[in-house]
Amino acid sequence: MPFRKVEDILKLVESFHKNMRYALEQVEVESHSDSVAWLSQQLRAHELHWQAALSGYEKRVAEGVLDTWLQYIPDEEVREELNSINVRRDMSLDELTDVNVRFRQALIRLYESLANGSSAPHVQELFEQLLEYEKAVVAEQSQKTRESDLVDADSLHKSK
Numbered sequence: 001m002p003f004r005k006v007e008d009i010l011k012l013v014e015s016f017h018k019n020m021r022y023a024l025e026q027v028e029v030e031s032h033s034d035s036v037a038w039l040s041q042q043l044r045a046h047e048l049h050w051q052a053a054l055s056g057y058e059k060r061v062a063e064g065v066l067d068t069w070l071q072y073i074p075d076e077e078v079r080e081e082l083n084s085i086n087v088r089r090d091m092s093l094d095e096l097t098d099v100n101v102r103f104r105q106a107l108i109r110l111y112e113s114l115a116n117g118s119s120a121p122h123v124q125e126l127f128e129q130l131l132e133y134e135k136a137v138v139a140e141q142s143q144k145t146r147e148s149d150l151v152d153a154d155s156l157h158k159s160k
Helices: 006-030 034-061 075-083 093-117 121-159
Strands: 003-005 069-071
Touching: 003 006, 006 034, 006 093, 006 121, 034 093, 034 121, 069 093, 075 093, 093 121
Parallel strands: none
Antiparallel strands: 003 069
8 A cells, every 4th residue: 555645645635625725716706597606605615724724734844743654544535536527617505515425424533533544643643634524514504404404495385
C-alpha cells in the first residue's frame, strides 16, 4: 500500500472539494429552478467554509502533522466514488441532494479510515475534527431538507 504525507492527503481532499464547488457554481448560475439554485448556493457555502477551515490547518505545520507519513488505505476506493459523482446543471433538487449525500458519505468514510489508521495523536485529532465537521454538515443539510419538505407539503395543502 502506498504511503502519503498528511499534507498530500489534504491536497487530494481539497481537489475533491474544489471540483464539487466548481460544479455547484455552474448549477447555481445555469439553473432555472429557484430551489435548485438555493440548494446549490447552500452546498457551495459549505465548500467555501471547508476551504477556510483547511487553511487554518497550516498552523499544524509547527506540530509536524502535515509532514506525518501515513499508510494511505482508501485512496482508490474514495477516488472512484468521488469521480463517479456527476453534477449537471439540469439536476432536480432530489438529484442534487443525493449527489451531495454521496459526496459527504465518501468523505466521512475517508476521514474515519484515516483517523482510525493513524497512531499519531495530532493526526488522529485532525481527521476526527474533519470527520465531525462532515457529520455536522450532513445533519444540518438533512434537517434543512426535512424542513423544506414540510414547507412544500404545507404549501401544497394550503393551495388545495
